Amino acid sequence: MNDQITQIRAVGQSHPRREAREKVTGRIEYIHNLRLPNMLYGKIFRSTVAHARIVSIDTSEAAACPGVDMVLTGEDIRKIMPDPHFGVMFHDQPVLALDKVRYVGEPVAIVLASDPNVAAEAVALIDVDYDELEPVFDEMEALSAETFVHDELKPGIPEIQFLKGVRDTNVGFPYQLRHGGDVDKAFEEADRVFEHTFRTHPSAHVPLEPPVTVAEPTGAGLTLHTANQSPSFVRYEISRLLGWPQHKIRVRVPYLGGGFGAKLWIRLEALVAAAALLAKRPVKVSLSMEEQFYTITKHGATLKIKSGLDKDGRITARKCEVFWNGGAYADIGPAVAFHAGMTAAGPYDIENVAIDSFSMYTNRPVAGAMRGFGHPQLIWAYENHTDMMAHELGIDPLEFRRRNILREGKEHATGTALNTSSVEKVLDRVAERLQWGKPFERGEGTVKRGRGFAIGIKASIAPSTSEAIVRLGADGSATLMCSSVDMGQGSDTAHAQIVAEVLNMPVEMVHVVHPDTDVTPYDTGTLGSRSLYHMGHAARLAAEDAKAKLEELAAEVGAQPGSNVPIWELFARKNGMPVGHVVGTASFIPDGHIPPDPMTGQSPHITPYWMLGATGAEVEIDTETGRVTVLRMINVADTGTQINPKIVDHQISGASIMQLGQTMQEKVHFDFGQVTNASFADYKIPSMLDIPQIETSVLDGAEADGPFGAKGVGETGSFCVSSAIANAVFDAVGVRVSEMPITGETVYRAMRAAAGEPLEEE
Amino acid sequence: MNAFELALPDTLAGAVSLLDPEDPTIRVMSGGTALMLMMKTDVFHPTQLISLRRIEPGYSQMGLLPDGSFRIGAMSTLSDMEHDDALAGFAPVIRQTMKLLSNVRVRNVATVGGALAHGDPHMDLPPVLVALDAQVVTISPEGERTIPVAELHAGYYETILSGNELIKEVIIPPQHARRASYLKCTTRAVKDWPALGVALTTDLDGDTARDTRLVIGAVGEKPIRVAEAEAVIDGQILSDKTIAEAADAAAESVETIEDELGSAAYKTQLVRVYVKRALQQVANQNA
């Protein structure tokens, strides 16, 4: 403001993360460390069977255990929540199991005690009698199974009410898209047709801080202190379950020890809220690392993809069928089927497209949102498919993509014309960085080297809402109140930079209030790389509003426009002392969204912005063991203007490392519904030694309608890693892996099979 | 976690006296790295843990004995072994192995006694000590006895130690000019418990191999000495042909077990490849 010393620009600089020092010195607030007076600890009793009717639950021994305050079952929850089913799309998930259990690990009862060890011991004394039902675990089997995870679909939100009353199916939600003309006819007329099936496996988010919630009854209302990415939704959903007005629920979220989608919507909040109200005392539940594996996973999927090509190697028709293994409850799975389904045909210019994308119910733990929201799975399929076709046709994969790529102005399969040339640019950039077409050292002896790349596209979700408040104080500082959750992605820093830029003040003078629904206004949630664009705009607009109000104040107290009366004096003239505030507000919903036609998925304006990425990989393979070492990874991203280049770099490399783990190492193993590797001892996320040299390459150019030209980048680095590596493996040793993780054994087996000497199976 | 008692005896003999061979819920704890994992995963519920942390300091020491062998007290940590220069001079393969074994936090607390008594086949040190022909000295109410490490392990998480018998020290005989190598193969991440360990020691007299000890760890229920492959090697020059034959012999004779680290067939291939590479490494070492 006018009493500022000159500063470096707020936007576009790598300002240090504002919470970094507090974090590394162990001072930051995590709910994990929260202890309230008189607080009880809850320990969850979980189902040991995958699918069964509950005959009886005997909690008497646990309740009699010295030190136990209460034991609650699903029927107890009904006393306070008349219909205790929650869910962001379907109201299908019971707070505690009622008549049935639908997966191993499903919460059936909860023990409350002042000592968490007592609660844990008492849980072992609960006895449940089950009448077991046939389970179904595989998404393809679920399609034709005679056993049904749910007797009847329970749609929640208005958009899916057409599914109300649908019975005897495991298809939770069917998404379809039809673009162009008759796809079947186009296949008939095609010169060549290729069809491939791919699978992806369930993996786990494993934030280092597992889900944790404290609920605190407060006289008339209830406060939830929780590690959650969507505090506004939590308030809405808990009030719906309790039948209370929203203002009686307060949801507070400090920092998160990682989220990645694991902490969206309702995790523990409904259970802990009910327990606290029934116990009339604060209650805390913190999950163990093991319990996390039973709480939320990333979708495994089966992906069928078929393309018809003309004689010039142009794709004229594409059919995609995707089956998402959603586990026992819908969570956000239907939106994954919908949203990822939209771009299942990839960033290609294809005249005739048919996509069917189904979210399937199975007797596995719930699959939900995870960084990339289904796109890494899809891109795994379509970018392997692209290289496989190029190989069959004898066309260089780069040239083949150039022939088919979606150029600026052309219609994407959703019917929305592409407003950017970034698809071409990410492709060009990754090819350039790999020096594609130039000689490449291919290794010798038992070491073979190869390289590959992939490109991918994602639409930002729409529509969604962000509200913000910016308060300007007499001391010249600003306070941003918003419900975005900083879970490590640096949103506090970036949003503060935006406010500082508008108000022309040092970034350090902007204070960010963490989500507290009594104070911070509504936001859809911290998900899908949406915060920087949506909350960025809201913060910008609220700051502009505050600035305008300050100018009004200046006029009111007689300061000449453009004069250098300091802020404190403006307030002092008004309030007698240098105290007081002006408050700016804003609500942002991107303009112009047109919901897609439910039958065809077509919309002339489907997304506020596209996210585009490419990854190039160089690998080395030990031909005697199949072991793949990724030597180099190049992640290209279309980020728009970088509000904070360092954070952008870390988001892109971080997302790519996460996807690298899932590509090379991570898989949740199930044995009849039971997770057999539910710990870091057996579920191996990448360590420093597993991470190759990583380069980030960002396209120049602003996002037309973004705040200061920016847009979200939290997921882009995850898109293309898997298929780039698979394509590099093929380049090195000439074998195609169709499943992940790409372990030494997977590749060795593929090599032996290709050589006609398959390794014996167990 | 259920409640348990913790005892902190001052002497090893005192620790022995607290054990009850009839009660497996009473156990000693040295570094605790293996025990804590078992307790956290609900595999082991102790009623009493006997910490060896306060026993006589001599059990945390190591050094050359007058007869030329090397003694390592059971409470020596893996880091102690990694950083002891006398041990590195005596048997360089131990320091090399430590660099591959877990991480510095675990090595700083895990002990050699725990590493040998734990009996998990997915460990690095046991096959190395078998290849070095080491022995353990144990103590129990019946007195002391000496057991070759090669005979210590009875099966999956099983040793031949009786319920009130503790490892006191490890003795490695003089290695003279013997060459040694340890190769570790992990399959899930670079740093992991071994899917396969190949430990090899041999006398290369001129170019002819003698008295070879080839030990395969992690693929079976316990470390496996491969006499069939040793027979191919002993008396031979380590030519490419001999090495290939020995590798095939090892792959054929070692029975591998499928687990989350790999299928049996794949592990057999790993045995072939890593035995070959271990032999090549030994052949190329400067004497």
Ligand SMILES: Cc1cc2nc3c(=O)[nH]c(=O)nc-3n(C[C@H](O)[C@H](O)[C@H](O)COP(=O)(O)OP(=O)(O)OC[C@H]3O[C@@H](n4cnc5c(N)ncnc54)[C@H](O)[C@@H]3O)c2cc1C
């Ligand atoms: C994260 C992690 C990674 C690891 N990675 C590896 C690896 O890559 N390679 C590898 O080889 N190992 C690895 N380990 C295993 C580690 O080497 C063992 O946990 C360790 O050797 C056990 O030693 P400790 O002293 O901690 O034993 P403890 O946990 O104290 O005891 C283990 C067992 O031995 C018994 N015991 C202990 N001392 C004696 C004694 N003196 N006499 C008789 N019985 C005794 C105990 O009663 C118990 O049954 C890893 C461990 C962890 C936690």
